Amino acid sequence: MTRQKLMENVYLTCVPSEKFKTSLLSAQLAVPLDKETAGRSALLVNVLNRGTIRCPDMSAIGRELDMLYGAQLAPSVRKKGENQLFGFAASCIDDRFLPKGEKLLEKLTDLLGEFFCQPDTKGGRLRRDYVESERENLADMIRSVMNDKRSYASHRLLEEMCAGERYGVGRVGDAAGVEKISMASLDRYYREVLPKGRLELFYCGSAPEKRVAGAFTRAFAAMPRQGMIEPVPTVRRPAREPYQTITEEMDVAQGKLAMGFRIDGEDKAAAMLMNAMLGGATTSKLFCNVREKLGLCYYADSAYHRLKGLITVSAGIECSDYGRAVEEIFRQLDAMVRGEWEDWELEGARQSLLSALRAMEDSAGAMEDFVMGQAAAGTDETLPGLTAAIRAVTPERIREAAQAVKPDTIYFLKAKEDRP
Amino acid sequence: MNTVQYPRVGETVHRQTLSNGLEVITVSKPYHAKSYAFFAVRYGGMDLRFCQDGQWRDTPAGIAHYLEHKMFDMEEGSVMAEFAQRGASDNAFTSNAMTAYYFTATSQFYENLRTLLRFVSTPYFTPESVAKEQGIIAQEIQETEDDPDWRVYANLMECLYENSPVRIPVVGSAASIRQITPQTLYECHSAFYTPANMVLICVGSMDPQRVIEEAEAILPQTGGATIGRDYGGEEGPSPAKREAIQTMEVSMPMFLAGYKCRPAPGGETLRQSIIGDLACDALFGSSSPLYTRLYEEGAVNSSLGGNFDMLPGAEYVYVGGDAKDPRRIFDEITQQAQALGRDGIDESFYQQLRRAAYGGMLRSLNSMENIAVSMAEGYFRGFDYFSFPEVFDTVAKSDVEAFLRENITLERAALSVIHPLH
Numbered sequence: 086m087t088r089q090k091l092m093e094n095v096y097l098t099c100v101p102s103e104k105f106k107t108s109l110l111s112a113q114l115a116v117p118l119d120k121e122t123a124g125r126s127a128l129l130v131n132v133l134n135r136g137t138i139r140c141p142d143m144s145a146i147g148r149e150l151d152m153l154y155g156a157q158l159a160p161s162v163r164k165k166g167e168n169q170l171f172g173f174a175a176s177c178i179d180d181r182f183l184p185k186g187e188k189l190l191e192k193l194t195d196l197l198g199e200f201f202c203q204p205d206t207k208g209g210r211l212r213r214d215y216v217e218s219e220r221e222n223l224a225d226m227i228r229s230v231m232n233d234k235r236s237y238a239s240h241r242l243l244e245e246m247c248a249g250e251r252y253g254v255g256r257v258g259d260a261a262g263v264e265k266i267s268m269a270s271l272d273r274y275y276r277e278v279l280p281k282g283r284l285e286l287f288y289c290g291s292a293p294e295k296r297v298a299g300a301f302t303r304a305f306a307a308m309p310r311q312g313m314i315e316p317v318p319t320v321r322r323p324a325r326e327p328y329q330t331i332t333e334e335m336d337v338a339q340g341k342l343a344m345g346f347r348i349d350g351e352d353k354a355a356a357m358l359m360n361a362m363l364g365g366a367t368t369s370k371l372f373c374n375v376r377e378k379l380g381l382c383y384y385a386d387s388a389y390h391r392l393k394g395l396i397t398v399s400a401g402i403e404c405s406d407y408g409r410a411v412e413e414i415f416r417q418l419d420a421m422v423r424g425e426w427e428d429w430e431l432e433g434a435r436q437s438l439l440s441a442l443r444a445m446e447d448s449a450g451a452m453e454d455f456v457m458g459q460a461a462a463g464t465d466e467t468l469p470g471l472t473a474a475i476r477a478v479t480p481e482r483i484r485e486a487a488q489a490v491k492p493d494t495i496y497f498l499k500a501k502e503d504r505p
Numbered sequence: 506m507n508t509v510q511y512p513r514v515g516e517t518v519h520r521q522t523l524s525n526g527l528e529v530i531t532v533s534k535p536y537h538a539k540s541y542a543f544f545a546v547r548y549g550g551m552d553l554r555f556c557q558d559g560q561w562r563d564t565p566a567g568i569a570h571y572l573e574h575k576m577f578d579m580e581e582g583s584v585m586a587e588f589a590q591r592g593a594s595d596n597a598f599t600s601n602a603m604t605a606y607y608f609t610a611t612s613q614f615y616e617n618l619r620t621l622l623r624f625v626s627t628p629y630f631t632p633e634s635v636a637k638e639q640g641i642i643a644q645e646i647q648e649t650e651d652d653p654d655w656r657v658y659a660n661l662m663e664c665l666y667e668n669s670p671v672r673i674p675v676v677g678s679a680a681s682i683r684q685i686t687p688q689t690l691y692e693c694h695s696a697f698y699t700p701a702n703m704v705l706i707c708v709g710s711m712d713p714q715r716v717i718e719e720a721e722a723i724l725p726q727t728g729g730a731t732i733g734r735d736y737g738g739e740e741g742p743s744p745a746k747r748e749a750i751q752t753m754e755v756s757m758p759m760f761l762a763g764y765k766c767r768p769a770p771g772g773e774t775l776r777q778s779i780i781g782d783l784a785c786d787a788l789f790g791s792s793s794p795l796y797t798r799l800y801e802e803g804a805v806n807s808s809l810g811g812n813f814d815m816l817p818g819a820e821y822v823y824v825g826g827d828a829k830d831p832r833r834i835f836d837e838i839t840q841q842a843q844a845l846g847r848d849g850i851d852e853s854f855y856q857q858l859r860r861a862a863y864g865g866m867l868r869s870l871n872s873m874e875n876i877a878v879s880m881a882e883g884y885f886r887g888f889d890y891f892s893f894p895e896v897f898d899t900v901a902k903s904d905v906e907a908f909l910r911e912n913i914t915l916e917r918a919a920l921s922v923i924h925p926l927h
Binding site: 103104105106107142143144146147148150151152153154155156157176177178181182218221222225226228229230231232233234235335336337338339366367368373376377380381382383384401402403429430432433434435436437438439440441443444446447449 | 639
């Protein structure tokens with residue numbers, strides 16, 4: 086894996102590989118996650134996705150991609166720590182599987198550059214019809230989070246727990262904010278963020294680095310580069326005392342419990358392991374006890390938000406079991422504090438994390454996400470570094486990591502009382 | 506052992522049928538860190554009524570899925586810990602026509618393989634553990650009841666089919682799973698989990714010969730009798746019901762339209778699936794005239810999509826998404842299919858789709874999981890998935906047009922809609 090500066094505020098990461106049938110290309114802008122601009126970034130990529138000067142509408146773009154043997158090029162918007170990463174990810178069949186002499190890399194890179202630098206415009210501004218229809222689509226998409234109750238509960242938990250923090254801002258903003266974005270303000274945002282946002286480029290495939298760098302340099306030659314918006318470091322806060330409980334109702338059969346904890350400590354490797362043992366796998370404490378022993382739920386798991394220092398726990402339960410489930414989750418966390426685990430639980434979790442890190446090299450998408458995440462969050466973790474850190478964690482450090490976990494917010498989505 | 510190279514997809518496959526009837530397939534991926542093993546049974550949610558030793562039996566809905574949950578129990582405890590101790594990650598799924606157990610690992614592949622072979626071939630059920638599972642699966646069922654994507658599909662299947670068990674959810678219902686006992690689980694295991702009714706697929710850098718040896722050492726020596734299955738007989742073209750409407754906590758209306766398709770000619774499963782996929786691309790794929798027009802009008806968003814599904818005795822096209830006026834989209838799709846069937850698909854558009862579809866199939870081989878599932882489906886249904894480039898070459902535009910003309914008609918259609926509560 087290599088990383089180079091291609092132009093001012095433009096960086097290219099190359100991962101040479103012949104393992105895959107396809108090559109992956111990605112171009113992302115990294116900016117601080119902000120309530121005011123999160124929705125604009127998301128809307129912007131969706132508008133840019135509608136047409137370029139050369140391919141001005143969806144059927145022209147569709148035709149172009151189909152003719153590149155079903156190449157894919159799609160907008161992507163991600164939250165990485167307290168920064169937002171937005172742009173396009175593209176992939177195409179690797180040259181090895183094409184009729185002799187066909188080359189797709191340059192064509193797809195050119196198209197990627199066009200999406201950023203040459204949108205189809207009217208009177209020099211982004212097209213009104215595209216802005217209006219994508220604004221409606223994006224607002225609909227954000228509102229549809231409620232369709233998936235599990236994600237909705239996790240989303241509401243972070244909104245409430247991190248209200249007023251960047252981390253509480255949704256990946257693509259909120260529906261009400263998106264609906265207020267005017268054409269003029271989006272056009273202004275485009276002209277401002279394009280030259281200033283840090284542009285991260287990524288390639289994984291069989292082409293040599295020199296050819297890749299050449300293709301990207303040509304495709305992005307028209308990209309204005311002036312000024313600089315840097316990603317921001319993540320701000321950590323102590324947990325609320327006492328923790329808050331928020332209950333909301335919907336017409337549902339099953340209750341969704343989402344609990345948020347803050348980690349008052351810096352030992353990331355120990356926290357990763359601690360989380361894996363608590364709720365990261367089907368042999369974790371939450372799965373074995375809340376599900377297997379007590380039969381309270383179908384799923385109970387935990388996630389470690391490494392870049393922000395949070396742990397969230399999620400479970401789908403019978404509404405009347407709320408008290409038992411919360412109590413059991415606290416009990417399992419206590420067990421971690423007291424060091425109550427078998428050797429294999431720790432070693433298994435360690436092997437599982439190491440294995441997951443190793444298996445990342447088998448997925449171009451996973452490598453892209455890791456590299457882009459590091460770039461967006463301004464961190465400099467490496468896979469070998471994480472691997473070594475996980476190997477070195479001691480039981481004592483895991484207990485300390487568990488001790489540093491403090492409850493902040495419990496969110497419960499429950500069934501309406503009058504539901505039959 | 507039979508080794509076949511597939512230059513057009515860049516794969517090498519080793520196959521052997523063991524003396525007990527088990528098919529063992531190894532797909533070589535010498536440069537991957539990860540290894541994957543997939544052990545599948547031709548037994549799924551649809552296999553409720555079957556014939557063993559000359560006797561027809563009816564079993565409760567959801568039993569294949571329940572059995573999958575309980576297979577992880579061994580006399581010494583849950584087998585999950587064995588995988589976990591080695592850092593391997595294991596899981597399982599039950600679909601309409603298949604139950605599969607699998608793991609991924611970056612080390613100790615053969616140890617994990619032995620665990621997989623052993624636990625899937627060893628039934629161990631107690632009244633207590635079977636009773637306890639009721640609570641867990643009841644929660645899983647409740648979760649599906651709150652899931653609009655699941656509901657819109659389940660409602661559509663109930664509309665489309667009269668007798669086929671595809672209309673019954675794979676997980677069953679709270680009432681049906683209450684009838685499941687250790688005895689029924691043992692009986693279903695002994696009927697279906699026989700080597701001749703299973704396939705073992707490994708993808709990675711493992712030694713194919715060693716995989717065969719491990720399977721021979723652990724699995725039963727004999728294959729088991731062929732099980733008769735009853736999928737409710739051949740159904741007519743009309744759906745049981747035209748429409749299903751449900752109200753749920755969703756943000757906007759959601760729909761799924763279904764078209765009951767004619768059965769594929771014998772021995773043409775792979776070819777028919779390619780034709781069906783191309784028909785879907787031509788009709789409502791993201792570069793199709795209909796999709797782009799409806800999207801540009803604001804009548805649909807990027808959630809619009811669908812596919813052609815082939816299950817035993819039940820082949821159908823489904824298409825759906827979020828839309829303010831589901832009925833209008835449904836009508837437009839049906840009309841467009843008839844127009845394409847009658848007037849023909851534009852030749853240059855068809856060539857464009859062919860290129861894209863070929864790329865899409867090749868792309869799917871990036872995933873070990875996709876490879877294993879496609880190979881297993883192919884094995885159970887009698888085709889070789891990696892031969893798709895050759896089969897693809899035999900498909901003509903007229904095949905796709907005929908598919909649309911014959912299958913995507915109002916007569917064969919049903920519509921399932923979920924409306925928001927508020």
